[in-house]
Amino acid sequence: MILKKYFIYGLLGLTIFSCAPRQEINYMQDIENLALDNSIKNSRGTLQPGDQLIITVTAKDMDVVKPFNQTYSSSATITQYSNPSSNNIPQQLPVSGPTYIVDTDGNIVFPQIGLVSAKDENIETFRVKLTNLISEYVKNPVVEMKLINFKVSVLGEVTRPGTYVIPDGNTTLLGALGLAGDLTVFGVRTNVLVVRNVDGKITKERVDLTSAQFINSPYYYLKQNDMVYVQPNANREKAARIDPNTGLYISVASVIASLVIGVLALTKN
Incomplete structure (x- = not known):
């Protein structure tokens, strides 16, 4: 009867425990109440000193655009995450082409044109700017531009913490x-930290993933070198404070207790 009572209590406790976290781990629970308009303006980060750009110029007559394609070409490897939610190993894709590095003043040196400022520009606006400059010399040029070293770090209570290069x-x-x-199930979804360094100025923001409000935040779209940290919950912190050998100690104590009981039993006999 006692065992039955404890079984019922345990079953009720398990039911409460299994149901409660489901609401906590749902992202953006009030998404239907908010519009996405304000987040569009933050969709592209501005170029920063140290950014590496592969820029190629093409046209109907390729001989005309040769002067705008520098002969030096560097190669790099970009990790392509084709299926982020799976445990598949990401594919390594080699990329190469004329590479330009944004200097400390926010400029690149482009053939035939010279210094071109990338300050306060994102990839798309800078591509248009460069296209317009080249159009003064070439009819209908096509400029392709890739940022090959855009990376963010994700640390803390996630399945695969690390630094990730974003191809686009x-x-x-x-x-x-x-x-x-x-x-992970131990990650605090209501207090995710995003740390950002823009032009040497470090800012940080705490984000609640369970609320759609954060899509209107400038931290919804990540910028170059952003760091995301997921805080562990109280259960994880408690587990971290427990000696990892506790299970071994309990096993040894159980064996010793069994031996003592056996010896006492033999002694009484």
């Missing part, structure tokens, strides 16, 4: 968490 230079906070395999 554009990702959201949820996208980065997806690359890292999502939060």
Whole structure:
């Protein structure tokens, strides 16, 4: 009868425990109440000193655009995350082409044109700017531009913590968490930290993933070198404080207790 009572209590406790977290781990529970308009303006990060750009210029007559394609070409490897939610190993894709590095003043040196300022420009606006400059010399040029070193770090309570290179230079906070395999069950979803360094100025923001409000935040779209940290919950912190050898100690104590009981039993006999 006592065992039956404890079984019922345990079953009720398990039911409560299993149901409660489901609401906590749902992202953006009030998404239907908010519009996405304000987040569009933050979808592209501005170029920063140290950014590496592969820029190629083409036209109907390729001989005409040769002077605009520098002969030096560097190669790099970009990790392509084709299926972030799976445990598949990401594919390594080699990329190469004329590479330009944004200097400390926010400029690149482009053939035939000279210094071109990339300050306060994102990939798309800078591509248009460069296209217009080349159009003064070439009819209908096509400029292709890739940012090859855009990376973000995702640390803490995620499945695959690490630094991730984003091939297209554009990702959201949820996208980065997806690359890292999502939060573990021990991750605090209401207090995710995003640390940002723009032109030497470090800022940080705490984000509640369970509310759609954060899609209107400038931290919804991640910028170059952003760091995302997922805080562990109280259960994880308690587990971390427990001696990892506790299980071994309990096993040894159980064996010793069994031996003592056996010896006492033999002694009484």
